[in-house]
Structures are given as structure tokens and as C-alpha cells.
Amino acid sequence: MSRLSERNVRDIARKLAESEGCEPPAGLLEKIKAEIPEVTVGTAVPGSERRSVMLRQRWLIAASLVAAVGAGLVGVRTWQGEGERLEVKARSQAAAPRSVAAAKPAAPPAGPGALERLAPPPPPKPSQALGGAPAAEVAPSAAPAPKPRKDLQSLDSTASRAEEPQIATAESPLMAMRQNLPAPAPPPPPPPASQVVGGTPGPVEGGPKRGVAGGVPTDVARTTSTPAVSAEPPFIDEPLLDQGVLLDERRVETQTRQAKKEKPHDGVLSQLQPAGTDPFVDAAAHPLSTLKLGVDTASYAVACRALANGHLPDPTSVRVEEWVNAFDYGDPVPARGDFAIRAEGAPLPFAHGPEHRLLRLNFREADEPKGTHAGNAEVQVQFNPVVVARYRLLGSENRAIPGSAASHSITALYEIELRPNAPHWEQPVATLHLRYQVPGVGNTTETIRRVGFEDFAPTWEQASPGLRLASLVAELAEILNGSPWTRGDDLGLVARRIQEVARQFPGNAKVTELVDMAARAARLKTGQVQPEE
Amino acid sequence: MRERPDGAREGRLLAALAAGDRTAAEELVERTYRGVFSLQRRLCGDPELAADLTQETYRKAWAALPGFDGRSQFSTWLFRIAYTTFLNHLRRPRRLVPLDERHESAVPDPAPAADEEVGRAAEGGRLRRAVLALPEELRFTVTALFWGDLPVKEIARHEGVTTVAIRKRLKRALERLALALEEEDVR
Numbered sequence: 001m002s003r004l005s006e007r008n009v010r011d012i013a014r015k016l017a018e019s020e021g022c023e024p025p026a027g028l029l030e031k032i033k034a035e036i037p038e039v040t041v042g043t044a045v046p047g048s049e050r051r052s053v054m055l056r057q058r059w060l061i062a063a064s065l066v067a068a069v070g071a072g073l074v075g076v077r078t079w080q081g082e083g084e085r086l087e088v089k090a091r092s093q094a095a096a097p098r099s100v101a102a103a104k105p106a107a108p109p110a111g112p113g114a115l116e117r118l119a120p121p122p123p124p125k126p127s128q129a130l131g132g133a134p135a136a137e138v139a140p141s142a143a144p145a146p147k148p149r150k151d152l153q154s155l156d157s158t159a160s161r162a163e164e165p166q167i168a169t170a171e172s173p174l175m176a177m178r179q180n181l182p183a184p185a186p187p188p189p190p191p192p193a194s195q196v197v198g199g200t201p202g203p204v205e206g207g208p209k210r211g212v213a214g215g216v217p218t219d220v221a222r223t224t225s226t227p228a229v230s231a232e233p234p235f236i237d238e239p240l241l242d243q244g245v246l247l248d249e250r251r252v253e254t255q256t257r258q259a260k261k262e263k264p265h266d267g268v269l270s271q272l273q274p275a276g277t278d279p280f281v282d283a284a285a286h287p288l289s290t291l292k293l294g295v296d297t298a299s300y301a302v303a304c305r306a307l308a309n310g311h312l313p314d315p316t317s318v319r320v321e322e323w324v325n326a327f328d329y330g331d332p333v334p335a336r337g338d339f340a341i342r343a344e345g346a347p348l349p350f351a352h353g354p355e356h357r358l359l360r361l362n363f364r365e366a367d368e369p370k371g372t373h374a375g376n377a378e379v380q381v382q383f384n385p386v387v388v389a390r391y392r393l394l395g396s397e398n399r400a401i402p403g404s405a406a407s408h409s410i411t412a413l414y415e416i417e418l419r420p421n422a423p424h425w426e427q428p429v430a431t432l433h434l435r436y437q438v439p440g441v442g443n444t445t446e447t448i449r450r451v452g453f454e455d456f457a458p459t460w461e462q463a464s465p466g467l468r469l470a471s472l473v474a475e476l477a478e479i480l481n482g483s484p485w486t487r488g489d490d491l492g493l494v495a496r497r498i499q500e501v502a503r504q505f506p507g508n509a510k511v512t513e514l515v516d517m518a519a520r521a522a523r524l525k526t527g528q529v530q531p532e533e
Numbered sequence: 534m535r536e537r538p539d540g541a542r543e544g545r546l547l548a549a550l551a552a553g554d555r556t557a558a559e560e561l562v563e564r565t566y567r568g569v570f571s572l573q574r575r576l577c578g579d580p581e582l583a584a585d586l587t588q589e590t591y592r593k594a595w596a597a598l599p600g601f602d603g604r605s606q607f608s609t610w611l612f613r614i615a616y617t618t619f620l621n622h623l624r625r626p627r628r629l630v631p632l633d634e635r636h637e638s639a640v641p642d643p644a645p646a647a648d649e650e651v652g653r654a655a656e657g658g659r660l661r662r663a664v665l666a667l668p669e670e671l672r673f674t675v676t677a678l679f680w681g682d683l684p685v686k687e688i689a690r691h692e693g694v695t696t697v698a699i700r701k702r703l704k705r706a707l708e709r710l711a712l713a714l715e716e717e718d719v720r
Contacts, residue, residue, distance in 0.1 A: 008711035015660055016679040021580070022571035028584050032566055032591050036558045335716055453623045454665035462579060 280392045280417070284385040289393060291379040291412055300326035303480070304513070307520045318481035320395025323473050324411050327510060329466030331362040331409055338372045339434055340364045341449045345456040346463035348415065349471050349497060350489050355389070357456060359414040360467045363434060377436035381414070387427050391416040392485075394474045413474050415485070428452050465504035469511065472498045476518055479525075495522040543607045550598075562591065565608055568682060569615045575680045576619045578661050586622060590615040609691055612681040616673070663713040671706035674699060 281289070299322035303313035334340035342362040363379060365372070383391055394413040416429070432449040457463040460471070475494050478486040495518035505511040549557035569590050573583035594614050601610055664675055670692070677683045677691075678699075689696045 008715060009707045012660070012707055012710045012714065013679075015656075016664075016675065019571060019575075022574045024567055024570040024587070025580060025584055028570065028587060029563065029566055032562050032588055033559050035588065035592060035595075036555065036562070037595050340716075450666075452666060454662055456623070458577065458579070458582060458622065462582075 280390040280415075282390050283383040283388040283416075287383045287385050289381040289383065289391065289414070291381065291393075299323060304517060307517050307524070310520075310524070312521060312524050313480060315481045318477050320474050320477040320481065320483075321412070322395070323477040324395070324413055324470055325409075327469060327473060327514070328409065328508075329360075329362065329411065329464075329470055331364050331411075331466065333364055334366045337447070338366050338436065338445070339377070339447060340366075341432060341434060341447060343430075343432065343449060343451045343455050344464060344467050345416075345429070345451075346460045346467055346471075347457075349460045349468070350475065350486075352415070352485070353417065355418040355420055357416050357418060358460075358467065358471050359391075359416055359430070359451065360470050361412045361414070361432065362409060362466075364409040372436055377434060379412070380433040380435070381412075382431045382433065383416070384428050384430060387418060387429050389417045389419045394478070411470060413470060429455075465501060468501045469498075469505065472501060472518075473514065476521065480521060491518075491522040491525045495519045544603075547601075547603075547607060558595075561607065565611055566591070568608070569611065571682075572612065572615050572676070572680045573619060575661065576616075576665075576676070577622070578658055582622075586615070586618055589622075590618045593618060605691055606687060609683055609687050612677060612683060613691070616676060616681070659714060660710070663710050666713065667706055667709060671702055671709065674702040675706045675710075678703060 299317055299319040302317050303323070306313040331342045332340050340363075342364070343359065345357050345359040348356050348358050361379070361381070363377070392415050394415060418429075428450050430451040432447075432451060434447045434449070435444055437444050457467070460468065463471075472494055475486060475489065476491070476498070479489055479491050479494065495515075498518045499515050502508075502511045502515045543561075546557045546561050550561070566587060570583055570587045573586040573590070574580055577583055577586065590611070594611055597614065601607070664672060667675065673692075674688060677688045678685065683691075685696050685699050689699045692699065
């Protein structure tokens with residue numbers, strides 16, 4: 001690590017230890033005390049009672065083990081020394097209900113020599129031993145005959161069927177190993193309810209109709225072996241993402257997909273939606289969104305002129321992406337490398353739904369890039385379908401995001417809808433892949449940035465001024481171009497919020513101009529100002 | 534959490550609580566709520582939200598108290614609940630409420646005197662985000678040590694590793710934070 005980094009490490013430790021502003025507000029203590037529930041007082045808490053419960057559980061487990069081992073010993077003894085009596089008993093079982101036969105934990109071998117290859121039968125389960133079954137019933141059923149006997153094989157057809165897979169399993173080392181795996185993937189058609197794999201007894205009649213594989217109920221095994229693919233996003237190694245490393249000559253497969261376009265809120269509006277309004281895209285079907293970085297911000301200038309002349313701009317001329325990129329949001333310039341990437345999110349300023357969020361991405365080029373220009377770069381946003389249900393890019397139907405040529409800064413806005421029951425918050429929301437070529441060198445450089453929930457502010461009001469301003473600019477533009485996504489949103493409220501956020505940009509002439517534009521647009525929209533001739 | 538926990542006193546309070554002594558619960562709150570608030574304040578960066586999350590932490594703690602087995606200190610157990618409460622908060626859907634006049638009047642006037650304060654807040658925000666972006670085991674270590682004021686030994690016990698392992702984690706975490714902030718801190 002460089003000296004600078006070492007110093008920074010010490011600085012960071014010092015800053016982390018600072019506790020300025022961490023004094024609780026007045027009245028908090030009283031509020032917490034007032035919420036102490038009566039039921040808590042007197043509850044058997046830590047230590048004593050809890051420990052005694054644990055102690056009882058341990059005794060129960062120990063007793064079960066003793067009973068199980070004892071039953072096993074009885075079984076072995078019976079197997080070794082009471083074969084003749086067993087035969088009689090077994091004959092008598094031929095007429096017994098199937099439930100007793102089906103409860104056998106191990107079946108007798110099927111042919112000569114099989115006994116030598118088979119392990120001794122497992123002892124009965126503790127639960128069986130403790131379940132009230134007399135030991136005399138457990139022992140015979142657990143004890144196979146010392147050598148193959150045709151009469152025993154014919155005792156119960158169900159037991160006979162169960163033997164076949166067991167023997168096949170024991171003869172195959174691979175299959176025998178599989179017995180010990182916790183959750184092997186079963187073949188697509190589930191085995192018959194009575195099928196046994198791996199020497200584990202089949203279901204007792206009247207019990208659940210499920211096959212057993214390796215000691216794990218088939219339905220459970222199927223669940224655990226369901227390709228985690230569906231639950232895990234196809235993302236790149238976390239360490240790589242965490243470090244945000246630059247990868248030279250990295251070849252990444254570019255997936256070009258035709259985005260599945262969903263209809264807006266209703267069918268009529270979808271037919272009327274003007275050019276430039278992007279639809280929502282299903283993140284599971286199409287997790288990749290590709291942006292081509294370009295440079296053009298004419299739309300905003302055109303609208304400024306129209307509003308200055310007392311006219312609302314032509315809706316078809318209002319391009320959201322060009323409006324958004326007409327402003328500098330104070331994004332950082334790269335410390336090293338050619339680009340700095342910023343990603344931040346927050347709930348939307350207008351209620352589109354409780355799970356809707358705005359994601360703002362900024363790609364800022366170095367002031368003196370090594371011959372690289374934004375027009376050369378491409379961004380692929382890979383949404384995590386486990387977290388994101390759908391998304392839409394605000395504006396930029398042609399996927400070309402303009403940027404300010406002067407600042408080399410490019411901003412893209414996505415509205416995303418999170419899945420209501422998304423898994424743990426640590427899942428990434430998206431991964432950004434910025435790729436560009438250095439002219440003359442030929443190598444493609446890729447920068448990867450993970451976007452997580454830590455990049456999202458809890459509320460819109462707590463988001464950065466840059467995000468708030470960008471979201472309002474986009475909202476204003478979408479209202480003016482007649483986007484169905486802003487149906488019913490109040491232009492006057494947007495104008496007031498722009499005025500409010502503008503206070504965070506003192507001395508910024510462009511933002512001051514925006515305040516005036518928004519106010520004019522709101523008045524024109526409500527007919528309070530007559531167009532100038 | 535902030536005050537070094539007195540294990541013996543904690544034990545007596547918990548025993549008294551089990552016997553139905555409400556004042557024991559109140560004293561436990563008095564001894565720990567500053568630490569819980571401080572943790573939430575540093576995690577979320579917003580004092581009002583931190584106060585809400587502190588209250589929520591205690592609500593969850595009372596509900597979970599019968600499950601507290603005494604294997605860790607009460608303060609460590611409470612820290613874990615507070616930490617999880619914050620993480621859950623990040624994922625919670627929120628109802629959006631339009632701004633009203635009250636919000637407008639609450640917007641601070643960006644007077645020059647406030648610039649320094651804003652700068653400090655922005656710096657704190659970057660550090661906070663960088664901490665939250667750490668992998669879980671590093672994030673937990675940094676948060677527990679610096680913001681939860683838990684001793685290294687107690688963190689090690691909670692994590693089931695040695696104190697040396699915790700110190701190594703800490704070193705890795707600080708290096709990552711330095712790197713992340715160097716990348717960003719260029720304005």
C-alpha cells in the first residue's frame with residue numbers, strides 16, 4: 001500500500017471513531033421506556049430457565065440415543081443367535097398388516113454372497129424406539145435372516161420391491177457414496193412413493209407418500225437441488241466487483257436482446273405514447289440494458305427558447321435524456337483512469353408505487369483523457385432479477401445517452417421496481433460494465449461497478465441534491481412530453497420542488513434558469529399565462 | 534454499548550427483569566440506549582431516522598428477550614438486533630408522501646456559514662456508504678468495533694473466530710475503505 005493509503009487508513013480509523021452528533025435527542029429515553037411491554041417484565045429471561053430447557057433437551061436426546069443403541073444391540077443379538085425363532089416369527093408376519101413389514105429398516109439380501117457386501121442393518125431410529133413400539137416388534141423387523149431365504153423373500157411383495165434398489169446401490173461404489181450426500185438431485189420423474197434408494201426404509205403406509213433418496217425425502221432433495229441459478233444472479237466474482245478493478249483486454253460477451261416492452265398503465269395510453277418514452281422491461285427476461293454514450297443536449301435549449309417566448313415546447317421535441325444531461329450534478333472527476341462512475345438511488349419524488357426507485361448513473365470522463373472520448377464508450381447495466389422486477393430507462397429510446405461535451409459527464413436515469421419480497425439486502429441491485437477502447441492501442445478496457453442497496457437513500461428527501469435535481473428535471477421533461485408514466489403528476493408541485501432543490505445549488509445560473517422555466521411551464525400548463533405574440 | 538458493559542451488573546438486571554422488576558428493564562435501557570442511538574445515527578446518517586430505529590431496536594429486543602441465552606453479553610446481543618434493524622430498514626418498502634409546506638420551510642438556507650457543516654456531512658456520508666459497501670464480515674467488524682463500541686474479544690466470540698482474525702479483518706476493512714475513498718474523494 002502506498003504511503004498515501006497508509007495515511008488514509010489512519011485517517012479513516014480516526015474518522016470512524018468520531019462520535020460527533022451522536023447524542024440522542026431529548027425525550028428518546030422516555031419514549032423507549034414507555035414502550036417496555038408489561039409482558040416482558042417477569043418473562044423467563046436469559047440464563048436460568050433457558051438453560052434448564054436446553055438441559056432437558058439434552059437429556060431427552062441422550063435417552064433417545066441410549067434407547068436406539070439398545071434396540072440395535074437387541075437386533076444384532078437376535079440376528080446372530082435366534083435365527084430359528086426369527087424364521088417362525090417372520091412366517092407369522094406374512095399374515096401381519098403391511099405397515100409392520102414396510103417399517104423394516106433394512107431388507108434381507110436377495111442372492112448368495114450379497115450378505116457379505118452389505119453393511120449391517122442400521123439400528124432403528126430413536127423415534128421409532130421411543131414411539132411406544134415394543135422392543136420385540138422392533139428387533140425382528142430390523143433383523144434380516146442370516147442367509148438368503150426364498151421363503152422370506154416371498155413374505156411381502158412390497159418389501160421385495162424395495163430390496164432391488166438397495167442391492168444395486170450397495171454394489172455400486174458410486175451409488176453407495178451418493179447415499180451419504182445430503183441432497184442428490186433426483187431424476188425429473190419422481191420415484192414411486194414406495195421406492196427406496198440407499199437402504200433407507202420406505203414410507204410407512206399411511207405416512208407421507210414421498211420417495212426417499214439418500215435419507216432425504218425426495219421433495220426436500222428436489223428443493224435443495226433446484227438449480228440455484230434461478231435464485232442467484234449471473235454476476236461476476238464479488239471480489240472483482242468490490243475492488244472495481246479495470247480489466248484490460250477483457251472480452252465480455254455482448255448480449256443484444258430486443259427488450260420485451262410492457263404496456264403502460266392502460267392500453268389506450270400505450271397507443272398514444274409519444275416517441276422517447278421508454279417502456280418498462282421485465283428484468284428476469286431481459287436483465288441487460290445497453291447504453292451508447294453520445295453527445296447532444298439540443299432539446300433543452302429548444303425548450304428554453306419556447307418557454308422564454310411564452311409557449312410550451314412541442315412535446316415531441318422534449319427528450320428526457322437531453323434535459324437530464326443539460327445539468328452538472330457535481331459528480332466527481334476520476335482520480336485515476338479515464339472514467340469515474342457514480343451510482344445512487346432513492347425512492348421517487350412522486351408516488352409511482354412503494355417499490356419504485358430512481359437509479360441515477362453518472363459516467364464522468366477525465367479532463368484530459370488518454371485519447372478516449374465518451375462517444376467511444378458503451379455501458380451495460382446488468383439488473384439483478386432477484387431484486388429488480390422491472391426497469392425503464394427515462395428517455396433515450398434509441399439507447400444513446402447524450403452528455404455534456406464540456407464536462408464529459410453523462411447521466412442516465414432508470415426507474416426500477418423492486419420485488420416486494422426480494423431476498424437479503426446484500427444482493428446487488430445491478431452491475432455496471434463500462435467498456436471503451438483506447439484509440440491507437442486497440443485494447444478494450446472494462447470497468448465494473450456493483451450497485452447495491454447501500455447506494456440508495458432511504459427517502460427522496462435524504463438523497464443527494466444531484467439526484468433530487470435530476471429526478472425533477474426528468475419529471476418536468478416527462479410531463480412536458482406527455483409521458484404516460486407521469487399521468488396525473490402535478491407540474492406546479494414539480495416547479496415548487498425544483499425551486500426548493502435549487503437552493504442547494506447557489507450561484508448555478510443554469511439551475512436558476514430551470515426554476516424560472518419550470519414555473520413558466522406550470523403557469524402555461526394551467527393557462528395562467530397567455531402565450532406572447 | 535457505548536459504556537463498557539458491566540457483565541455482573543447486567544446479569545443482576547436480567548435476573549431482576551426475569552423476576553418481574555420493571556425498573557430493571559428501565560435501567561437496561563438507560564445503560565444502552567445512547568450506544569444504540571449512536572450506532573443507528575452513524576449507520577443511517579439521519580438523527581430523526583436513527584431515533585426511530587433505536588425505538589424499533591428495543592421493541593424487537595423485548596420481543597426476542599426470551600430467546601436470549603446469555604452466551605454473549607446483553608449489549609452484544611442488543612448490538613446485533615440494532616444492526617439487523619438497520620439492514621432491514623434499507624430493504625423496507627416505504628410509502629411516498631408528497632412534500633408539503635412543512636418540508637419546504639424545513640429546508641435549510643444555504644448560507645455560507647452552513648457550507649462547512651454541509652461539507653462535513655457529505656464527507657461523513659461518503660464514509661458511511663463506503664462502510665456499508667464492505668463485504669458483510671468486514672462491515673460487521675468495523676461497525677461493531679467503531680460504531681458499536683464492542684471489544685475485539687466480544688466481537689471474536691460473537692463471530693466464532695480468534696481476536697487475531699478480527700484484527701486482520703479490521704486491517705483489510707480499513708485498507709478497502711481507504712482505497713474506496715481515494716477513488717471517490719477527488720473533488
